[in-house]
Amino acid sequence: MSSVLPKAARRGLADEAADLVRAAILDGRFPPGAALREVELAARLGVSRGSVREGLARLEREGLVRGGWHRGTTVIEVTAEDVEEVYVLRAALDRLAATTARRVADEEHLSALDRLVAEMAAEAAGSGEAHRLVALDIAFHDRIYAAAGNGRLTAAWEAIRSQLHLFQLRRVDAARAHYRARVVEEHRELAALLRSGDVRTLARRAEEHVDSARRSLLAGLPPAP
Template identity: 85%
Template sequence: MGHMSSALPRAARRGLADEAADLVRAAIFSGHFPPGAALREVELAERLGVSRGSVREGLARLEREGLVRGGWHRGNTVIEVTAEDVQEVYALRAALDRLAATTARRAATAEHLSRLDRLVDEMTTEIAGGSDAHRLVALDIAFHDQIYAAAGNGRLTTAWQAIRSQLHLFQLRRVDAAYDHYRARVVDEHRELAALLRSGDSRTLARRAEEHVNSARLSLLASLSPVP
């Protein structure tokens, strides 16, 4: 019994660290903390109503997700969006998305496919209703989450999770820079992927999954390069 009671407080702290990570992540994705913004432990602990220890642990999680840069001397900051980071992350994403799509084509259930359709419908509704860019990006990421879930390969999903937070931030940056370009394509691109998962041939699906990522990468890189 002795060791059981000593384990309980640790479990509670771990829960608060998760919550702190979730809240800070949501604040980053809502644009409250833009790329490069400082994340101050004391301030966050006060605003979130948790201990500095929980905040520190939460920020360490976000650092592992690649969303936060930490350092003894310069403190924690939200990652910057650099061309080099974008090239690396989207090159990895293109390979993962290609594999996820072709695997999901064989493994997806009717329920997986109908969830994809529902997400495309929600995107359409969002755009018709004046469209909140941040909500649209969240639906976009959720759509791809579903493809990975449908593929059913745990290690592949882990690899996606490793870049997912950075991608979410990069997609927000892309949308901030070129929203009309994104909004004009987002529904059709995802509707096409959903259709190809149902009835397309594997080669076309693989190509379109990769092209979808490349168009996002090029759009984002164009917004990062200084205008001559």
């Protein structure tokens, strides 16, 4: 394993090990299918194997890695079945989050959405780094869920958030031009609808936004063996 990881700031902390490995996965340092070996990770992170094991278990619950008794832990592969399941769930959650936020969001949350759209536009007009655009995309939706103010809804979003982040990175790898062409305007429209649009239009556009991402990602996946 050649990837360089920073040392954990506090030893023996499983949450920090999970955070560092997650960041490495989402940065592309551990691509889909990559093996994650406890001994090597413990040495690179400067934590115990037990902390790494607990951290990997947390990432498995998030859906980022897969493991088993007779096989090592690996970063998940992006399959059409996974995409269909996760994006169908996301469409329902995003619709509810958007329509709830439309009713209860305050100016602070709405202004934060506008700032994130402005950051996306600046990034897309410049280098348009895929990882940065996807991070802003996810942060935008984080803010909508926060604005909705429903703890259980946010927990449901967080249960699939890491997988979605990885899937969106895979989507950009397969169709970067398509993503860059749409990401700013789609999010700008959602931000505007959250301020003044009718609920029906907002609900429809929230679902269409997710469906567009799903179709783009599926089109870029290799055929199933």
